[in-house]
Amino acid sequence: MSPPRRTRIQRRNSETILDAALEVFSAQGFRGATLDQIAEVAGLSKPNLLYYFPSKEAIHLALLSRLLETWLDPLKAMNPDGDPVTEILLYVRRKLELSRDFPRESRLFANEILQGAPRMRRVIETELKDLVAEKARILTRWMEEGRIARLHPVHLIFSIWAMTQHYADFEMQVGTVLGPDEPDPYPEAGLYLDTLFRRLLAV
Amino acid sequence: MSPPRRTRIQRRNSETILDAALEVFSAQGFRGATLDQIAEVAGLSKPNLLYYFPSKEAIHLALLSRLLETWLDPLKAMNPDGDPVTEILLYVRRKLELSRDFPRESRLFANEILQGAPRMRRVIETELKDLVAEKARILTRWMEEGRIARLHPVHLIFSIWAMTQHYADFEMQVGTVLGPDEPDPYPEAGLYLDTLFRRLLAV
DNA sequence: TCCGTTCCTGACCGGATGGTCAAACCTTTG
DNA sequence: CAAAGGTTTGACCATCCGGTCAGGAACGGA
Numbered sequence: 001m002s003p004p005r006r007t008r009i010q011r012r013n014s015e016t017i018l019d020a021a022l023e024v025f026s027a028q029g030f031r032g033a034t035l036d037q038i039a040e041v042a043g044l045s046k047p048n049l050l051y052y053f054p055s056k057e058a059i060h061l062a063l064l065s066r067l068l069e070t071w072l073d074p075l076k077a078m079n080p081d082g083d084p085v086t087e088i089l090l091y092v093r094r095k096l097e098l099s100r101d102f103p104r105e106s107r108l109f110a111n112e113i114l115q116g117a118p119r120m121r122r123v124i125e126t127e128l129k130d131l132v133a134e135k136a137r138i139l140t141r142w143m144e145e146g147r148i149a150r151l152h153p154v155h156l157i158f159s160i161w162a163m164t165q166h167y168a169d170f171e172m173q174v175g176t177v178l179g180p181d182e183p184d185p186y187p188e189a190g191l192y193l194d195t196l197f198r199r200l201l202a203v
Numbered sequence: 204m205s206p207p208r209r210t211r212i213q214r215r216n217s218e219t220i221l222d223a224a225l226e227v228f229s230a231q232g233f234r235g236a237t238l239d240q241i242a243e244v245a246g247l248s249k250p251n252l253l254y255y256f257p258s259k260e261a262i263h264l265a266l267l268s269r270l271l272e273t274w275l276d277p278l279k280a281m282n283p284d285g286d287p288v289t290e291i292l293l294y295v296r297r298k299l300e301l302s303r304d305f306p307r308e309s310r311l312f313a314n315e316i317l318q319g320a321p322r323m324r325r326v327i328e329t330e331l332k333d334l335v336a337e338k339a340r341i342l343t344r345w346m347e348e349g350r351i352a353r354l355h356p357v358h359l360i361f362s363i364w365a366m367t368q369h370y371a372d373f374e375m376q377v378g379t380v381l382g383p384d385e386p387d388p389y390p391e392a393g394l395y396l397d398t399l400f401r402r403l404l405a406v
Numbered sequence: 407t408c409c410g411t412t413c414c415t416g417a418c419c420g421g422a423t424g425g426t427c428a429a430a431c432c433t434t435t436g
Numbered sequence: 437c438a439a440a441g442g443t444t445t446g447a448c449c450a451t452c453c454g455g456t457c458a459g460g461a462a463c464g465g466a
Contacts, residue, residue, distance in 0.1 A: 007433095007434095007442075009443070010443095027318060027319065030235070031232065032232060032234035032235060034423060035423075036424095044444085045444065046445095047425085050425065054425095056424065110313075110317055113375055113376050114232075114313055114314060117375050117376070121379075124376060128379075149402075154381060158370075159396075162365040162368075166364070166365035169313075169316075172316055173327060176324075176332060177357060188358060192355050192359075196403050212412080216413090237453065237454085239454095248415055248416090249454085250414070253455065
């Protein structure tokens, strides 16, 4: 999407801007974010932002397009020839790591979907849908072979998404409810989800 | 929170405004929504909105405060003296019905939490936290009595929230991925979640 | 019917916000 | 070192948006 940056300065500043924009967009949503906020976080002036990106929209778009790869990778990595339970648990673990390591990206995505995905419809209707269909077929085959329990494959994927993203998207709620004694919920969440899906998938 | 409406017109218009505001806030977030949009959906003029509510903020607040009750009710209804599995499955079902029947409320809540709950911190830190703590104790007791499987009680609650709210908050994604063949995902989701939690909780 | 109250609106205001631009500044290169 | 090209910014603009206000319309009780 975004053209390759030629000079060192261009690469560095584009990166700085995208990082600052991620910070602000993920916390405030597209309309809630202002160029002034992004500029301040980036430590640059507003006109300078618009020297590197033609508009606020373009910054947002650049973030979304680089996001999708990262987001779909773990599902793509699910190996049809591996051990079903191992593969699925690995997917859950990877997805949870994504929530832990890239919560801002997760919230950016959540914001976008919540608002009807005005800027991602296309990609969701094509890439995401096709990928899920492909992986659902694999899950169905595993079920027919009696290697995991019979379940609705797509809802199975939904439940993985829901539970893993919950820890990033509702971080504030999770943190508050667990209290300050448990500052990092991820180890416990990993154990919990592991147990959950093991029991769910057992034949 | 909002003062009781005296006349018939006041009741009717306040209701119309809150419904329109719910529509717009849940789809656009607080900052993304404009009074003009709300006014148009409500079929009223902008100054008329501000005749009934002192500010945009006040409309949003009125929505949030009426929301919380509805939102906590199902968890409150979990009966300590009932059959554990039945009670938990009932909670899951009620929460899923909430997503199906009040998706806009769900998204309003999601928007709020996503952005760090700037207007709900207090309530989450007190009411919600206390309620979860209380219900977690009940779950723990059930586990110690060997009536359901041993799990982290709070993460169990998180997983219920995550999976049920997913269908409302990510409605667009769910609808797209399932395709137009399956216009109403809720019956299937109900079956899936029922199975999931039965297997998870079985001792 | 008349009158006080409630309800409604067009016109307007001030501040925020996305975006522009000319000019200054800096870096690189011949 | 000087020109060329790349980078940065202060000042500015048009629009949007939350909110105000004076006055008019509709309502309801007597």
